[in-house]
Amino acid sequence: MAQRIREEAAGHRRGDDPPYLHPDYVATRFRAPKKPLIILPRTLSDLTGPAYGNGSIGELDDDLTRQHSGDPLGERIIVTGRVTDGDGRPVRNSLIEIWQANAAGRYTHQNDQHPAPLDPNFSGAGRCLTDDEGRYRFVTVKPGAYPWKNHNNAWRPAHIHLSLFGEAFRSRLITQMYFPGDPLFGQDPIFQSVRDEKARQRMISTFDLQTTEAEWALGYRFDIVLEGKDATPMENHG
Amino acid sequence: MSPEPTPSQTIGPFFHDALIDEHRSELVSPDDPEAIRIVGTVYDGAGEVVPDAMVEIWQANKAGRYNHPADDRDEVPLDEGFSGFGRAGTDANGGFSFLTVKPGAVPGQDGRVQAPHVMVSVFARGLLKRLVSRIYFPDEEEANAVDPVLSSIEDRAFRETLIACDEGDALRFDIHLQGDGQTVFFGF
Numbered sequence: 411m412a413q414r415i416r417e418e419a420a421g422h423r424r425g426d427d428p429p430y431l432h433p434d435y436v437a438t439r440f441r442a443p444k445k446p447l448i449i450l451p452r453t454l455s456d457l458t459g460p461a462y463g464n465g466s467i468g469e470l471d472d473d474l475t476r477q478h479s480g481d482p483l484g485e486r487i488i489v490t491g492r493v494t495d496g497d498g499r500p501v502r503n504s505l506i507e508i509w510q511a512n513a514a515g516r517y518t519h520q521n522d523q524h525p526a527p528l529d530p531n532f533s534g535a536g537r538c539l540t541d542d543e544g545r546y547r548f549v550t551v552k553p554g555a556y557p558w559k560n561h562n563n564a565w566r567p568a569h570i571h572l573s574l575f576g577e578a579f580r581s582r583l584i585t586q587m588y589f590p591g592d593p594l595f596g597q598d599p600i601f602q603s604v605r606d607e608k609a610r611q612r613m614i615s616t617f618d619l620q621t622t623e624a625e626w627a628l629g630y631r632f633d634i635v636l637e638g639k640d641a642t643p644m645e646n647h648g
Numbered sequence: 649m650s651p652e653p654t655p656s657q658t659i660g661p662f663f664h665d666a667l668i669d670e671h672r673s674e675l676v677s678p679d680d681p682e683a684i685r686i687v688g689t690v691y692d693g694a695g696e697v698v699p700d701a702m703v704e705i706w707q708a709n710k711a712g713r714y715n716h717p718a719d720d721r722d723e724v725p726l727d728e729g730f731s732g733f734g735r736a737g738t739d740a741n742g743g744f745s746f747l748t749v750k751p752g753a754v755p756g757q758d759g760r761v762q763a764p765h766v767m768v769s770v771f772a773r774g775l776l777k778r779l780v781s782r783i784y785f786p787d788e789e790e791a792n793a794v795d796p797v798l799s800s801i802e803d804r805a806f807r808e809t810l811i812a813c814d815e816g817d818a819l820r821f822d823i824h825l826q827g828d829g830q831t832v833f834f835g836f
Binding site: 460 | 650654655659661663665666692693694700708716718732756757762765771773775777782797801806825827
């Protein structure tokens with residue numbers, strides 16, 4: 411708690427982010443820094459950022475169900491939404507990378523030892539660029555829940571990892587998208603590390619009948635808000 | 649009313665296939681006569697290496713220009729093909745390595761100049777949000793002494809965690825997530 415207060419007192423602007431130290435999530439105990447953060451002034455070093463990925467998106471990168479010769483097992487879904495900054499402006503032409511477990515709750519990763527089957531038709535990695543209105547769209551399968559060793563009988567709720575750059579170094583975000591009504595939320599220390607109930611709700615996608623395609627796939631909507639550019643002028647940068 | 653930001657969550661341990669690609673750690677060609685190598689090891693609070701972290705860097709080019717529309721100083725040249733962004737996963741020994749060029753000095757607030765530096769983001773299982781740090785250069789003693797960010801850190805030993813060590817063929821920037829030798833991390 412003391413650390414949390416220090417971070418807030420230090421002016422950490424993303425106030426709904428989880429703290430570094432969340433002891434229920436055991437791995438934070440030896441990885442959370444304990445010295446106070448030094449607050450960076452706004453300079454070109456962080457008001458710029460990588461325009462990473464332009465021109466390097468493959469045709470099938472946004473459709474995780476078509477990256478192999480056959481169809482992956484599981485429930486086909488469409489995940490779509492808008493990326494905006496803190497002022498509500500669309501984040502255009504910006505890279506989103508995603509990764510997830512397959513429908514059985516297994517990642518292709520060599521360190522994933524969960525005894526659930528791999529799917530030869532599913533790698534679980536995708537990428538796309540947002541369009542001029544900040545919209546993105548992926549086709550994939552709904553990931554399964556999976557066990558991990560954080561505590562006895564610990565299970566991660568179904569989730570998709572998302573990595574976003576936004577328009578500046580400051581706006582970089584890695585987060586997880588969850589599915590509505592998941593019974594595993596209450597026991598998951600990663601989900602619960604976000605203290606504010608309303609902020610936790612902003613990590614949960616909503617089922618969307620308009621996105622759903624008849625006879626084909628359920629649709630989920632997930633809007634993402636990155637840090638805004640803020641009104642602080644940059645006139646002193648030169 | 650402004651929309652509220654989406655909270656951060658950990659990168660977890662299974663990001664490699666989606667995010668890591670070896671050539672992304674080389675910002676310049678190994679044939680570039682000005683290429684420098686920056687290496688480091690990520691350690692946790694128990695002094696154990698962190699084999700499942702991802703380190704990203706963002707920097708200006710050797711003239712001190714960022715390849716981004718917000719840096720509109722056309723009098724400072726851009727280098728074609730130099731994006732300024734790099735990404736590396738740590739290996740089984742917690743190590744990471746980048747091939748890049750030393751950035752030039754860049755503007756700070758209120759007309760001040762910032763010493764050459766590289767912005768760093770660290771992501772890992774057990775980090776619920778990224779850590780932000782900076783790499784400064786050991787051969788820039790004068791510029792480092794008046795750098796507005798470095799000089800705002802009073803504790804000398806703490807401040808010096810931001811300055812890479814010259815190992816001859818590479819610069820070393822180890823990252824200590826926690827403990828007595830913890831690296832300086834920044835907030836916004």
